[in-house]
Amino acid sequence: MTWLIFPNQLFKQFLTLSKSTPLLIVEEPLFFRDPARSTRFGKVKLAYTKATLLALQAELKAAGFTAVELIPYAELANSSLKACLQSRRIERVQVYDPTDHLLMSRLLELPHTLHTT
Numbered sequence: 001m002t003w004l005i006f007p008n009q010l011f012k013q014f015l016t017l018s019k020s021t022p023l024l025i026v027e028e029p030l031f032f033r034d035p036a037r038s039t040r041f042g043k044v045k046l047a048y049t050k051a052t053l054l055a056l057q058a059e060l061k062a063a064g065f066t067a068v069e070l071i072p073y074a075e076l077a078n079s080s081l082k083a084c085l086q087s088r089r090i091e092r093v094q095v096y097d098p099t100d101h102l103l104m105s106r107l108l109e110l111p112h113t114l115h116t117t
Contacts, residue, residue, distance in 0.1 A: 001092045006103065007031040007049050009096050010056050019064045024090070025053050026081065027073035030103055037102065082110055 002022040005014065008031065014023065030037055031049055041049075053070065060068045071084050085093065098104050 001094050002090050004093050004095045015063055022067035025057055025070045029076050032073045
C-alpha cells in the first residue's frame with residue numbers, strides 16, 4: 001500500500017513508517033493553482049510550498065526510505081491523480097485525514113481503496 005502525502009501534510013510521523021513503505025508526495029493543484037478554487041497564491045508561497053515538498057523528499061530519502069517519489073504539479077495539471085496512480089500501477093493508497101473538503105471529495109472519486117488514518 002502506498003502512502004500519499006499532500007502539501008498540507010508534512011508530518012514527522014511519516015518517518016516512523018517502515019522504510020520499505022512506498023511514499024508518493026503529491027503536488028496537488030489545490031495547493032498551487034487550481035480552477036476549482038478561486039484562491040490565487042503569491043509567488044513566494046508557491047515557491048515555499050514547492051521547497052518544503054522537496055525538503056521532505058530529501059529528508060525521507062536521507063532517513064532510508066527507498067521508494068519516495070514526487071508527482072509534480074505539471075503532471076497533475078495536465079492529468080488527474082487517478083491517471084497518475086494508474087500509470088504507476090498503484091492500486092491501493094493510504095492518506096492521513098486531508099482536512100480539506102475539496103481534496104477529500106477528489107480522493108473519494110478514486111477507484112482505489114482509501115484508508116484515512
